Amino acid sequence: MEVRVAPDPFDPGAELSAFTARAAGAGAVVSFTGVVRGDGGLSALEIEHYPGMTEAAIASMVAEAKARFGLTAARVIHRHGPLAVNEPIMMVLAAAPHRGAAFAAAEFLMDWLKSRAPFWKRELRADGAAWVAAKDEDEAALGRWA
Template sequence: MSVLVTGAPFDPAAELAAFGAPGGAGAVVSFSGVVRAEAGRVASLRIEHYPGMTETAITAFGDEAAARFSLSAWRVVHRHGQLAAGDPIMMVITAAPHRVDAFRAAEYLMDWLKSRAPFWKCEIGPDGEARWVDATAEDETALSRW
């Protein structure tokens, strides 16, 4: 059960291999998100956060997910700083005795990260124009199902 908020690139395959199959797990689910180019409208994404506050908030939510879905273990990795389109931005890994719980917990964590995690995102277009990004109506609908 851990959180890594980092300015450095990460390797999703290495993260998953290091996570392994924790004791009691019958299922391990992972999801990796990448910076979308949005049909060429986004060249990069700048992500800002408050160190300490971000990790504390994600840890609390991860622990809530662990209790709600009987997780054996979980991990969230999230980048900050300047990321190019196509770069890995985040990863969620969950382990549970049964696959349904592992999948649901991963979705739960991803929905929360997308809508409520304390990150501020600014899309930079190919022309250098910057636009701050908020959670969309679809993000809020996804979160509301929980």
């Protein structure tokens, strides 16, 4: 299980290839890559976090996903700092003996990252900047895993 929180860009294809090569015994590998959307005039996104606390919180959720879904491997990559439109923000990779568990684990981790991971996002637009508020639909998505 691996968690990486860093400002550095990453190559989703290379990450998926490396993860799959090390996911011995898995019958399924699921990946999700989130990118910065350019909708509504967004020009960039800034992501802040508390080093140490963020990694520990994500590692805890990865451990829960492993236990809950019987994962053979998992990785979460999340960037921080300034990000341009169309750049990858994060990636979730989950490997399991069967596809259902891999898909469910990836969704569980994505829902948790969206609602509970200690990141703060600020959208930059031509008319100014604003912090991104929590959304009810993200909270509702997380509720299905209770």
